[in-house]
Amino acid sequence: MMRKDFPMFDMHITPVPLNDAEKDIYDWQMDVRGLGESGQEKLRGASALISRVGGLGGPLALELAAAGIGKLILAHAGNLKPGDLNRQILMTHDWLGKPRVECAARRLRELNPRLEIEAVNANIHEDNAAALVSKADLVFDCAPLFAERYLMNRECVRQGKPLVDCAMFELQGQVTTILPGKTACLACIYPEDPPGWKRKFPVLGAVSALAACVGTLEGIKLITGIGPALAGKMLYFDTRTMTFRTLPLQPRPDCPVCKTAHAKA
Amino acid sequence: MAGKDEETVCVKEDLGVSELLAEATREYSTAFHNIVWDAQGKLRPSLMVLVNDEAVDKQNLPVLRDRDRVLLVPAIAGG
Numbered sequence: 001m002m003r004k005d006f007p008m009f010d011m012h013i014t015p016v017p018l019n020d021a022e023k024d025i026y027d028w029q030m031d032v033r034g035l036g037e038s039g040q041e042k043l044r045g046a047s048a049l050i051s052r053v054g055g056l057g058g059p060l061a062l063e064l065a066a067a068g069i070g071k072l073i074l075a076h077a078g079n080l081k082p083g084d085l086n087r088q089i090l091m092t093h094d095w096l097g098k099p100r101v102e103c104a105a106r107r108l109r110e111l112n113p114r115l116e117i118e119a120v121n122a123n124i125h126e127d128n129a130a131a132l133v134s135k136a137d138l139v140f141d142c143a144p145l146f147a148e149r150y151l152m153n154r155e156c157v158r159q160g161k162p163l164v165d166c167a168m169f170e171l172q173g174q175v176t177t178i179l180p181g182k183t184a185c186l187a188c189i190y191p192e193d194p195p196g197w198k199r200k201f202p203v204l205g206a207v208s209a210l211a212a213c214v215g216t217l218e219g220i221k222l223i224t225g226i227g228p229a230l231a232g233k234m235l236y237f238d239t240r241t242m243t244f245r246t247l248p249l250q251p252r253p254d255c256p257v258c259k260t261a262h263a264k265a
Numbered sequence: 266m267a268g269k270d271e272e273t274v275c276v277k278e279d280l281g282v283s284e285l286l287a288e289a290t291r292e293y294s295t296a297f298h299n300i301v302w303d304a305q306g307k308l309r310p311s312l313m314v315l316v317n318d319e320a321v322d323k324q325n326l327p328v329l330r331d332r333d334r335v336l337l338v339p340a341i342a343g344g
């Protein structure tokens with residue numbers, strides 16, 4: 001029988017051995033085919049940057065914390081407002097008016113006190129993008145503005161880090177995994193900052209969380225190798241009609257962001 | 266984003282994707298117009314156009330066959 005393996009992206013993660021308490025906590029999860037103790041040790045040794053921990057990045061951070069990732073770097077500016085509470089499930093009502101990233105870190109530590117967290121009370125911008133991306137093995141893009149998304153894309157391509165790009169609007173979502181030098185980058189997919197995009201978008205928390213869970217699985221697959229990621233593909237879903245499609249993505253030969261990465265690969 | 270999820274339409278034989286989009290633009294909202302077309306009347310670079318889940322060349326849009334499914338995927342960034 002011929003077997004066709006999927007291509008892996010070597011992230012050079014050093015596994016961290018589990019102690020007895022961790023073996024108990026991840027007992028059920030290590031039974032997932034292909035994961036085992038060695039996959040759990042890779043998760044324990046991995047670090048991820050999550051840009052914004054709101055409606056999408058919040059549940060994503062929670063699922064990564066639950067799955068036993070070693071370190072999270074959370075970048076999110078601003079204080080909690082009432083209008084955040086319909087979807088930002090790491091927040092608590094009593095935290096209104098206080099920094100959201102601190103509330104997120106507090107909630108994540110309640111679930112997983114072993115998790116190392118670097119909470120940055122700032123969004124991704126030109127001055128911090130390179131440094132924040134350099135601290136992580138992989139990046140989860142959950143920002144509500146294209147300018148931030150393009151910055152993370154540029155830095156991930158430049159530094160050779162995988163970028164899991166998760167987005168939603170109303171009842172729809174899109175998730176893709178960008179592997180520098182191997183797949184289309186965000187600027188290949190969306191070569192212009194879409195002029196109609198508005199900061200305030202219609203959102204149900206369950207749609208954000210669905211995109212977040214798909215994104216989390218992408219990250220877990222990249223770290224542990226338990227299955228092929230959505231590399232060069234986009235999962236597109238519309239929950240109004242419950243339509244889920246996996247769409248092909250092609251790198252643009254003239255993409256100013258990733259053409260050098262493709263030439264080197 | 267344009268206020269429609271999906272629609273099944275009967276069109277004349279050998280209708281091109283570009284003609285279909287032009288016709289839809291006349292029927293649908295201004296929001297649809299702005300997602301699909303730029304100020305020069307060209308398809309927006311940030312719009313993915315797929316026929317039967319395969320990406321099409323926007324410079325050279327294909328002619329549709331019976332039961333083809335055209336999917337428009339606009340750029341979104343909600344988080």
Ligand SMILES: [Zn+2]
Nearest residue numbers: 185188255258
């Ligand atoms: Zn590119």
